[in-house]
Amino acid sequence: MREGSLRIHAVLLAIPLVLIAAQAGAHTGEGINTGFASGFWHPILGWDHVVAMVAVGLWGAFLGAPAIWILPVVFPLVMALGGAFGVAGVPLPAVEAGIALSGVVLGLLIAFAVRAPIWVAAVIVGVFAIFHGHAHGTELPQAFSPYGYAVGFVVGTGLLHMVGIGFGFLTASQAGRIAVRGAGGVIALVGAAFLFGLA
Template structure:
C-alpha cells in the first residue's frame, strides 16, 4: 500500500508543478507533511534488522534535507532564468513517473 501512496504523491506533486498554481500555506504544509510521512514510513519499513535506529534515521533525514535543498536551488535557478516552462515540464515528467510506478504495482 505504501508504494501506491508514494506513486500517488508523485502524481499530485507533478500535477501541481505542471499547473503552476499557488496554494494557500496551510494546504501546502498539509500536503508536504502527508507526503513526507508516507515517504518516511517507507524508509522506516526498509530499515535493516539490528541497525542502530538513530544512525539510520539521521542518515536518511540528512539525505532528504540535501535532496530538498538541491530541488529548491534548481527550481530557483530555473525561475531566475525565466524558464518556468522547464519547471512545468519537470512536473509533467514527475507525474508521468508516478503514473508508471502506479501502473507497475
C-alpha cells in the same frame, strides 16, 4: 543582472548534488554497514523517493518565501514520524501507492503552477511524507541503529530537496518557468509509472 546571478547560483548549487546522486545511483548497497549510511543512501537510490523529494524543493522554490524553506523542513520532520511508525510496526495501508501518488500529485502541482496557501502546501507535503517515512522505517535492517538510520535518511532527503530548490531558482526567467513546469510534468509521469507498475 539579478536574474543571471540567480541562474548561476542555482547551477552551482545543483551540480554537486546531482553528481552525488549520480554516484549513488551506481552504488549497489554493498559495504553499507551503518544505520546512518543505509538511511542516507536509501532515498537517493530509489527513483520513486527521488522524484517526490526533488518535487518538494521544486514546488517550494516555485511558491517562493516562506514555502521555499517551510516545505523542505516539514517533509523530513513528518517523514521521521512516519519512519518511527514503521519501525514500531504500526500498519499503514497502501504505502507504495501513497509514495507513487506523491510524485503524481506534486508533479502536477508544479506542472500546472498551482499556488496553494502555505498551510495547504504543508499539509499536502506532510501527508505524503508519512508514506515515505513509513516505508523507510519498515525497511530498516534489524542490525542498524534506528536513530542513525533516521538521521541518515533526513540528511539524504534534505539534499534531494536542495536539488529541487536549486532547479526551482530557474523560475526567475520565463524560459526557466517553462522548464520547471516541464520538470513537474516529468515527475508526474514517473510517479504514474510507479503507480501503475510500469517502472
